[in-house]
Amino acid sequence: MTTGSSRKPRTDALHNRRRVLDSARTIFAERGIEASMTAIARRAGVGVATLYRHFPTKSELLAEVSCGQVAECVSVIDDALADPDPWRGFTTVIEKICVMQATDRGLSAIFLEVLPDPALFEAERIRAENGFAELARRAKEAGRLRPDFVRDDLTLVMMANRGITAATEARTMAACRRLSTYLIQAFEARPGRSPLPPVPRLGPHPDLPTGH
Amino acid sequence: MTTGSSRKPRTDALHNRRRVLDSARTIFAERGIEASMTAIARRAGVGVATLYRHFPTKSELLAEVSCGQVAECVSVIDDALADPDPWRGFTTVIEKICVMQATDRGLSAIFLEVLPDPALFEAERIRAENGFAELARRAKEAGRLRPDFVRDDLTLVMMANRGITAATEARTMAACRRLSTYLIQAFEARPGRSPLPPVPRLGPHPDLPTGH
Numbered sequence: 001m002t003t004g005s006s007r008k009p010r011t012d013a014l015h016n017r018r019r020v021l022d023s024a025r026t027i028f029a030e031r032g033i034e035a036s037m038t039a040i041a042r043r044a045g046v047g048v049a050t051l052y053r054h055f056p057t058k059s060e061l062l063a064e065v066s067c068g069q070v071a072e073c074v075s076v077i078d079d080a081l082a083d084p085d086p087w088r089g090f091t092t093v094i095e096k097i098c099v100m101q102a103t104d105r106g107l108s109a110i111f112l113e114v115l116p117d118p119a120l121f122e123a124e125r126i127r128a129e130n131g132f133a134e135l136a137r138r139a140k141e142a143g144r145l146r147p148d149f150v151r152d153d154l155t156l157v158m159m160a161n162r163g164i165t166a167a168t169e170a171r172t173m174a175a176c177r178r179l180s181t182y183l184i185q186a187f188e189a190r191p192g193r194s195p196l197p198p199v200p201r202l203g204p205h206p207d208l209p210t211g212h
Numbered sequence: 213m214t215t216g217s218s219r220k221p222r223t224d225a226l227h228n229r230r231r232v233l234d235s236a237r238t239i240f241a242e243r244g245i246e247a248s249m250t251a252i253a254r255r256a257g258v259g260v261a262t263l264y265r266h267f268p269t270k271s272e273l274l275a276e277v278s279c280g281q282v283a284e285c286v287s288v289i290d291d292a293l294a295d296p297d298p299w300r301g302f303t304t305v306i307e308k309i310c311v312m313q314a315t316d317r318g319l320s321a322i323f324l325e326v327l328p329d330p331a332l333f334e335a336e337r338i339r340a341e342n343g344f345a346e347l348a349r350r351a352k353e354a355g356r357l358r359p360d361f362v363r364d365d366l367t368l369v370m371m372a373n374r375g376i377t378a379a380t381e382a383r384t385m386a387a388c389r390r391l392s393t394y395l396i397q398a399f400e401a402r403p404g405r406s407p408l409p410p411v412p413r414l415g416p417h418p419d420l421p422t423g424h
Contacts, residue, residue: 153390156376160391163375164368171412178365178411179372185405186394193397199390200383 017054019044025065028106033062059116066110070124077131087144090135091184098161098180102173108162114204146189148196155202157183229266231256237277240318245274271328278322282336285309289343299356302347303396310373310392314385320374326416358401360408367414369395
């Protein structure tokens with residue numbers, strides 16, 4: 001039945017939904033996307049039945065969490081595109097994504113694995129990737145980014161960064177910062193750089209039409 | 213009973229032991245150290261009872277496989293120490309270890325995780341780490357390696373490299389080559405390099421006395 005009241009969820013239902021999403025994000029971040037619905041309900045302080053009323057499948061819940069994470073990436077990239085210094089914009093994105101990824105294991109999955117129901121955040125993911133490609137184009141045009149940097153190098157960065165795990169979150173974060181600093185210094189255009197071996201097609205997503 | 217014949221294993225027993233070790237190395241490489249003893253026996257073409265006669269626990273088998281892998285690393289490092297060009301020696305080790313690691317998931321575990329019975333290959337592992345430290349010292353002395361490169365940066369390289377996985381082994385290998393090329397270029401001493409954020413203590417092994 002589609003009545004007025006069923007379209008306008010009550011405040012506590014919205015509140016529960018918010019708590020479930022927060023809990024899911026935390027749990028996916030800590031344990032990866034294999035985490036169970038029961039664990040998510042427990043953390044949110046709601047019953048499993050309530051959880052399934054809001055999200056009938058884990059895929060739907062995962063997709064909604066992913067939407068939020070991709071939106072954050074898009075926002076980081078939009079800020080960088082607004083930076084008048086294209087190299088600073090480019091490097092800020094690499095640094096911020098490495099830090100986000102260090103605290104959120106779920107973020108790697110969005111870009112590096114095939115998730116269920118990717119259609120829900122596909123448009124935003126492509127927007128993020130195209131935004132990054134534009135940043136790279138501008139940084140090359142400004143002569144700051146090496147010309148042989150390609151789009152798949154961002155995937156390489158994210159794959160390398162997900163391998164970093166230390167005994168504490170603070171150490172992991174510090175190690176990710178050091179790795180991204182090294183990589184950014186390697187990406188910088190410099191005369192006399194040795195050529196790079198080719199990067200193969202990485203990640204689960206097909207090539208985009210624009211650029212490398 | 214300790215008789216003369218029990219101390220001199222028969223040829224087919226030695227042959228079986230060799231097959232078990234080869235199989236274990238392949239299976240640990242493909243699936244990581246969580247692989248089961250049953251899978252190892254099956255691949256070796258021996259019964260599970262035979263496998264356990266040679267290696268009463270998985271820890272013992274894993275330790276013996278690890279000994280062989282660490283010995284290979286030591287051999288790579290010894291070759292590099294014999295190279296009259298310290299920078300070429302240093303970079304060759306990084307390249308070779310990244311390639312070895314790309315084809316052998318077990319190798320990461322030796323250096324990045326706490327394995328059961330590490331005492332069996334501890335001396336060799338320390339020899340490898342000290343040999344690498346000596347390579348780094350010489351490459352710095354020659355003015356080719358940046359002075360702020362530290363021993364834990366090799367752990368950082370291995371952690372980053374283990375994050376790289378592509379659809380095929382050939383692609384994984386190519387991506388690891390590209391990553392190690394980027395990192396080597398970042399390690400090279402150059403005037404005007406920005407400072408690096410500090411690297412935290414990484415990996416499970418305590419600091420060695422011989423410093424960076």
